[in-house]
Amino acid sequence: MNLLEVKDYSLEFRTRSGTVHALQNINLDIEKGETVGIVGESGSGKSVLSFGILRILDAAARVTSGSVTFAGLDLLGASEGSLQEVRGREIAMIFQNPRTALNPIRRIGRQIEDVLATHTTTLREDMRKKAVEALVRVRIPDPERRYHAYPFELSGGQCQRVMIALALACNPQLLIADEPTTGLDVTTQAAIMELVSGLARERKMATILITHDLALASEYCDRIVVMHAGHVVETAATGELFKAPRHPYTARLIASTPASGQSIATLASIPGNLPDLRRNDLPSCRFLERCERAQQDCASASLPLKEFPPAHSVRCFHPL
Amino acid sequence: MNATLKHVKYVATENPVTLGAFILFSGFALLALIGPWIAPYDPLASDTLVALKPPTVAHWFGTDSLGRDILSRIIVAARLDFGIAVSAVAASFAVGSALGSLAGFFGGWADRIIGRVADTIMAFPLFVLAMGIVAALGNTVSNIVIATAIINLPFYIRVARAEVNVRRGAGYVEAARLAGNSDLRVLALHVFPNVLPPMMVQISLNMGWAILNAAGLSFIGLGVRAPQAEWGIMVAEGATYIISGEWWVALFPGAVLMLAVFTFNLLGDGLRDIMDPRMRT
Numbered sequence: 001m002n003l004l005e006v007k008d009y010s011l012e013f014r015t016r017s018g019t020v021h022a023l024q025n026i027n028l029d030i031e032k033g034e035t036v037g038i039v040g041e042s043g044s045g046k047s048v049l050s051f052g053i054l055r056i057l058d059a060a061a062r063v064t065s066g067s068v069t070f071a072g073l074d075l076l077g078a079s080e081g082s083l084q085e086v087r088g089r090e091i092a093m094i095f096q097n098p099r100t101a102l103n104p105i106r107r108i109g110r111q112i113e114d115v116l117a118t119h120t121t122t123l124r125e126d127m128r129k130k131a132v133e134a135l136v137r138v139r140i141p142d143p144e145r146r147y148h149a150y151p152f153e154l155s156g157g158q159c160q161r162v163m164i165a166l167a168l169a170c171n172p173q174l175l176i177a178d179e180p181t182t183g184l185d186v187t188t189q190a191a192i193m194e195l196v197s198g199l200a201r202e203r204k205m206a207t208i209l210i211t212h213d214l215a216l217a218s219e220y221c222d223r224i225v226v227m228h229a230g231h232v233v234e235t236a237a238t239g240e241l242f243k244a245p246r247h248p249y250t251a252r253l254i255a256s257t258p259a260s261g262q263s264i265a266t267l268a269s270i271p272g273n274l275p276d277l278r279r280n281d282l283p284s285c286r287f288l289e290r291c292e293r294a295q296q297d298c299a300s301a302s303l304p305l306k307e308f309p310p311a312h313s314v315r316c317f318h319p320l
Numbered sequence: 321m322n323a324t325l326k327h328v329k330y331v332a333t334e335n336p337v338t339l340g341a342f343i344l345f346s347g348f349a350l351l352a353l354i355g356p357w358i359a360p361y362d363p364l365a366s367d368t369l370v371a372l373k374p375p376t377v378a379h380w381f382g383t384d385s386l387g388r389d390i391l392s393r394i395i396v397a398a399r400l401d402f403g404i405a406v407s408a409v410a411a412s413f414a415v416g417s418a419l420g421s422l423a424g425f426f427g428g429w430a431d432r433i434i435g436r437v438a439d440t441i442m443a444f445p446l447f448v449l450a451m452g453i454v455a456a457l458g459n460t461v462s463n464i465v466i467a468t469a470i471i472n473l474p475f476y477i478r479v480a481r482a483e484v485n486v487r488r489g490a491g492y493v494e495a496a497r498l499a500g501n502s503d504l505r506v507l508a509l510h511v512f513p514n515v516l517p518p519m520m521v522q523i524s525l526n527m528g529w530a531i532l533n534a535a536g537l538s539f540i541g542l543g544v545r546a547p548q549a550e551w552g553i554m555v556a557e558g559a560t561y562i563i564s565g566e567w568w569v570a571l572f573p574g575a576v577l578m579l580a581v582f583t584f585n586l587l588g589d590g591l592r593d594i595m596d597p598r599m600r601t
Contacts, residue, residue, distance in 0.1 A: 056497050080502075088499035100491030103510050105517075105596065114509065115499045148323075166499070 001072075003206050004030040004053070004174060009066030011052050018278035022048050023230045026066070027305070030174065033204040035197065037217030037238070039253070040227035043274050046210045049227070050176045054087055071173065089119040091174045092167035094196075096182040098159035102151040108162045109135070109147030112169055119170045134165040138195060157188035161195065168199060175200065178210045193220055214257045218242055223311075226250045229274045229286035236312040246312065246319040249287050285317065293318060331593045338590030344583040351398035361389035363396040363549045372566050382568035384557060390569065393549040394576050400550050401580070404461065405530040408468035413523055415469070416476025421515070423477065424484030425507045435481070438474035446471040450533060454542045464543040468530050479522045483515040517596040521588040528584035535577055551577045 006028040013020040023045050030036055038046045051057055053068055055075060068075040070086065078086075095101055103111055112131040128147075135143035138161040151159055160180060167175060177196060181189035197220050200207045211217050217224055217238070224241050226234040226249065234247040245251040255268040272290035275282060284303040288294055298317050306314050332339045351358075361379075366386035375382045381390040423434040441449070453467035487493060488511065496510040497503075535552030537543045544550040551573045558570025 054498060056494070084500045084502055086500070087497070088501075093495075093498045095491070095495070097491055101495045103492040103496070103514070105514055106510075114496075118500050118505075163495075166495075 002029045003032045003071060004028070005067075005069045006049075006053065007067045007069075009049075009052065009068060010064045011048065011057075012062055012064055013058065013060045014062060015060055015278075019280075020277045021230060021282060022061075022277060023052065026230075026232055027235075028225060028232065030206050030208060032173070033200075033206055034222045035200060035207040035209060035220055037209045037211060037221035037224040038227060039211055039214055039217050039224060041212055041253075041270075041274070043229075044227040045230040046212075046227055047178055050093065050178055050208065050210060053176070054091060054093070055083055056087075085119070088115055088167075088172070089170045090172055091176065092170070092172040093176040093178060094160070094163045094167045094180050095177075096179040098163045099151060099156060101163055102159055104151055107148050107150060108154070111162075112166055115166055115169045130169070134169050135162070137168070137199070138162070138165040140165070156184055157192065160184065160188075160192050164192075164196060164199070168203075168205075171203065172205065174206045174208070176208045176210070179212070180209075181211075181213075181216065189216075196220075214253055226253065230277060231286055231315055233287065233315045234313070240312055244320075246306075246308065246314040247287075247316050248291050248293050248320065251320060285315070287316075293320075328594055331590055335590065335593075337586055338593070341583055341586035341590055344579065345587055348398060348402065348580055348583060351395055352402040353399075355395045355398050359389075359392035359395045361392040363388060363393040364547055372561070372569070374566075374568055381572040382566075384554075384569050385561065390554070390572055393554060394551070394573055397549040397551050397554065397573070400461070400544065400548070401531055401534060401552075401577075404465055404468065404534040405527050408465045408472065408530045408534070409523055409527050411465065411469035412472035412476050412526070413519070416473045417480040417512075417515070417519060419473075420477040420480025421484045421507060421512055424481035425488055425503070425511065427485075431481070434477060438477040441470065442474045447533065447536060450537060451540070451542060454537060459542060459545070461544060464534050464537055467537070468533050471533070472526055472530065475522060475526065476519070479519055480515060483518050484511055487511050487514055517592045520591040520595050524584050524588035524591055527587075528581035531577065531580050531584070551580075 006026055009023060009026040010021075011023040013022055026049060028036075028049075038049070040046055052061075052063070053070075053075065063076060066076075070091065073082070073086065075083065075086070102108065106114075109128070109131045112134050113127045116127050116130055132143050132147055135146055140146050140158060140161050146154070146158075151162070154162065175196070180196065181192050184192060193216065196207065199205070209217060209221055221238050224236060224238050225232055226241075226247065228249050234241065234245065234250045236246075241250065242254060245254055249270070252268060252270045256270060258264070258267055270290060271292075275286055275289060283289075283299055284301060285291075285298055288298050291298070295318060300317075303315055303317065306316065306319060308314070332342055366388050367383075368387050370379065370383050371387040372385055373379060373383045373387075379389050379391065381394065384390055384393075419434050423431040450467040450471050453470060454463050457463040457466065484507070493506055493510060496506045501509070534543065535550070535555065538550050538552030539556040541556070544553055546553065554573035555570050555577065558566075558573065561567075561569045
């Protein structure tokens with residue numbers, strides 16, 4: 001059985017300027033211990049999906065269809081209380097801008113203890129030991145001293161390490177990493193990603209890596225889910241996706257990833273922008289207006305997910 | 321603990337104004353605590369032989385119309401004036417910051433109702449409202465505290481609401497939710513502590529204002545009653561003698577009152593620096 005199953009999940013935001021069809025018919029399965037990348041440009045719904053899974057959504061959000069099941073628990077139907085049990089304990093999350101994600105006036109050791117106290121009832125001394133251990137695990141130098149540090153006293157990379165320590169403090173089964181390396185320099189990026197993937201492997205923890213960096217996803221993920229304008233357009237094993245992308249959007253994304261030795265002038269880009277998700281006449285293929293392969297029948301009403309065994313699915317009328 | 325003390329020392333030495341404010345405040349606090357024991361005379365004992373005498377070596381601040389020592393009365397009054405101000409500010413801080421935080425954090429109906437209540441209080445001339453409350457509830461010290469607390473309430477509601485509101489969407493608030501904290505826990509443990517430094521300034525400014533307000537009420541004859549030593553009453557009693565040239569009766573309690581308000585106004589900045597760990601370098 002899959003650890004996380006998202007089936008036919010649709011989400012919209014009712015705003016004053018109209019209904020935003022943020023996510024439509026999303027399907028996503030995560031197995032125990034695997035690392036899945038969710039890629040797509042900004043605004044494609046990657047982050048909203050992860051917040052939707054944990055049901056931390058704005059009051060204007062409505063789930064209009066689908067189900068989310070985590071380890072047998074129906075997350076959409078679960079009470080707020082049992083969701084709070086899941087958040088941080090079973091599913092943890094790290095995000096970009098680690099500096100703002102830490103409470104500025106609380107010592108980092110205390111913040112780790114806060115998480116421990118929320119989910120495990122332990123003694124004061126015990127918690128302190130565990131918090132220092134958590135800092136050791138993410139390879140913070142001089143953890144005994146850093147335990148007393150405030151976030152503003154740490155570098156961006158160290159803050160992200162602290163975030164990871166916080167997220168992993170309760171041994172979650174699933175870690176959602178939402179652009180964990182955005183805003184960090186390249187060497188720190190690599191160190192953080194090595195740390196996350198190393199810890200995930202060690203604990204057999206499943207990881208969802210949300211990123212717009214295809215190169216990063218290709219390096220660390222077993223499978224990749226490509227999102228565009230609130231749709232999952234393609235899902236495949238990493239190697240296969242890069243070797244033979246089936247969706248024109250994926251193909252363009254790969255072509256527009258810079259490689260060393262390549263001139264910036266030859267770098268491909270994707271024409272057009274994401275469609276306005278408030279439109280009521282959104283075509284069933286939301287890439288239609290940007291697609292150079294579009295044909296007459298592409299505008300027809302329903303667009304099925306096409307399966308290419310063993311595990312490659314594409315949302316396109318005329319896959320590559 | 322040691323680090324906190326070090327930090328207090330750092331803030332105090334870095335800014336001489338803060339240091340001055342802390343020294344003055346400690347002085348007033350000391351008077352409030354041990355005033356009755358260090359006052360040279362009994363503040364209530366009248367001695368008509370020395371009535372209305374200007375400052376002398378025996379009576380540094382002179383004597384009033386009943387021959388009571390003004391210095392002793394000022395010293396003893398510190399406890400009452402500080403007591404009123406501290407309890408009034410504590411009450412409005414507790415209620416106001418709780419209501420304001422809820423309004424700022426949850427928005428919607430809570431915000432609308434609490435906001436309108438604050439607006440309604442603000443719509444009155446505040447001192448007149450305080451007079452009305454004391455007149456309606458009865459002429460006692462505890463009613464002065466209640467009246468002062470009520471008229472200060474909107475300021476706390478507004479500051480707390482605004483400060484919580486800007487932090488409601490902060491990364492660490494989202495992170496705390498994602499770590500499985502309930503809304504109230506997020507508010508109490510993660511948002512509210514961040515709101516305290518700006519609230520500290522409000523508390524300190526308000527304290528001065530509360531003292532002034534209590535003295536003002538006593539000055540017009542509400543609240544604290546005649547024989548009791550209180551700065552406002554002393555100024556009121558002295559006011560009648562200014563024309564006839566006995567200036568010291570009103571001047572000294574008035575000056576002390578001013579100094580107390582001044583102290584609290586200066587204290588605010590220093591307190592904020594101490595509360596905010598980002599100032600620790």
